[in-house]
Structure formats: structure tokens, C-alpha cells
Amino acid sequence: MERTTSVLTISQVAELTGLSTHTLRYYERAGLMLAPIDRAPSRQRRYSDADVSFVRFLTMLRATSMPIAQVREYVDLVRAGDGATPERLELLLRHRIAVKAQLDEITTSLAAIDYKITTYQGKAPRL
Template sequence: MSITQDSLSISEVAEATGLTAHTLRYYERAGLMLHAVDRASSQHRRYSGADVAWVVFLTRLRSTSMPIARMREYVQLVRLGDDTTEARRDLLLEHRITVAAQLETMTQSLAHIDYKIANYTMKVDGS
């Protein structure tokens, strides 16, 4: 890919994604990018739109507590191409089960917190 006016610097990507430049560099060092991020003649990183979309997807996986090792496994499958579609789907389905269980636990915890708030509100308001 050639460097174009549409490519973004690491600071622009950090601002757009809410990540730090350190995290973006880490994702690259950890092998989580689909391919090496392009470099300008100054050797500064230049991210394409596809790179940014991939970083956003990685961020979503991390926000659901997917371990870096599991993310790396997923990335390796993507790099291998369409022959790994089933394996990628299965990996994401397994992760979805974990996320759904975490969500259920959080929902139950929120219900307990709401219950306590309602009790304290009744005591405070004298209702």
C-alpha cells in the first residue's frame, strides 16, 4: 500500500479510537495487526482506514476481556484466509458464550445494586 493523504498518524488514530499511542504500538508488537503498519519516509507509522477499522475491532474484543493470546490466535486465523472461516466463527462463538455469561453476571449485580439503592432511598425519604 502506498502512503496517501488518507493515511493517519499514530496520534490521529489514538485520538479517533480512544487508545494511547503506546497501546497502538503494543498491538503491533504483539502481532495483533493483520499486516505491518505502513511507514512514511520519516519512518512514522501511517494507518489506513482498514488498519483503523481493525484496531476498533481489536478494541471491542479487549473490551469483552478476550485475552491477548486468544486475540493473537484469531488474527493468525484471519491471516490464513478463507479456509479458516469455520475456525474463526467457532472461536468467536466460544468467546460469545463467555461474554454472555459475564453480561448475565453484571445484570444480576446491577439488580442487587438497584435493590439496595431502592431500600436506602425509602429510608432516606421516610417512605
């Protein structure tokens, strides 16, 4: 059985990923896509399933505050092939440490906010 791949327009990819078409174009111009985005004869971008999956992963990296320069480094390492797997792993492990630290800080801040909410709720006049 032959596996088919979807061909999506930039608007469809924007809707699927929650990114703007401007951001998708930026990712392409900035060299953040693994391969050039295919174009129809009309020059309209045509995204494959693999392109969309990679955009989703880029979105996750950016949502965890990975700087564009580091995202570009990761993309370059992916393009370099399996020989760069140890470097990709090291980059992601370092980023994981940073994300975990952010998560711990946010968890501590949330606990402080919850404490204040509980305090204020206990002092609120009852109607």
C-alpha cells in the same frame, strides 16, 4: 469513481479509537495487526482506514475481556484466509458464550445494586 483511503498518524488513530499511542505500538509489536503498518520515509507510522477498522475491532474484543493470546489466535486465523473461516467462527462463538455469561452476571449484580439503592432511598430522612 476511485475510492480514497485516509492515511492517519498514530496520534490521530489514538484520538479516534481512544487508545494510547503506547497501546497501538504494543498491538503492532505483539503481532496483533493484520498487516505491518505502513511507514513514511521519515519512519512515521501511517494507518489506513482498514487498519483503523481492525484496531476498533481489536478494542471491542479486548473490552469483552478476550485474552491477548486468544486475540492473537483470531488474528492468525484471519491472516490464514477464507480456509480458516470455520475456526474463526468457532473462536468467536466460544467467546460470545463467555461474554453472554459475563453480561448475565453483571445484570444480576446491577439488579442487586438497584434493590439496595431503592431500599436506602426509602429509608433516607426526608428534608
